[in-house]
Amino acid sequence: MSLVPVLADDEMSAEAREVIDDIRATRQTDFINNFWRVLANDPAALKRTWESLREVMGPGMIDPLTKEMIYVAVSIANGCEYCIRSHTAAARKRGMSEAQLMELQSVVAMASETNRMAVGLQVPVDDVFKVASPAAASSDD
Structure with missing residues (x-):
């Protein structure tokens, strides 16, 4: 059982509904899962999480x-x-x-x-695995 309510659309604030509507539009679905419905209790956390997830899971x-x-x-x-x-x-x-x-x-x-x-x-890391990234190795610093 969730620690906070799983909100129906009509129970959400306007700020949360705006994010939920963006999720629907982005995913092209009417289904909003319980994760987002629980996060809707905190519209700022909902927005921050959705924006991050959309960016990370988007094209790359x-x-x-x-x-x-x-x-x-x-x-x-x-x-x-x-x-x-x-x-x-x-x-x-x-x-x-x-x-x-x-x-x-x-x-x-x-x-x-x-x-x-x-x-x-406590296996020690082999020196060969401790190489710098190619970008760091070519840095002028």
């Missing part, structure tokens, strides 16, 4: 399916059932197959295991 160097799969992987690592389910649904809409989902689960599980082993054993 990483294709939309890969972005959704990364979101699923991080959501699994963070234990967020809501985000696992909503972004798995989004990834499926973007073409993720069941085989890809199962492979993603395997990668997340393996990364979690080896991360814990490296942390628990």
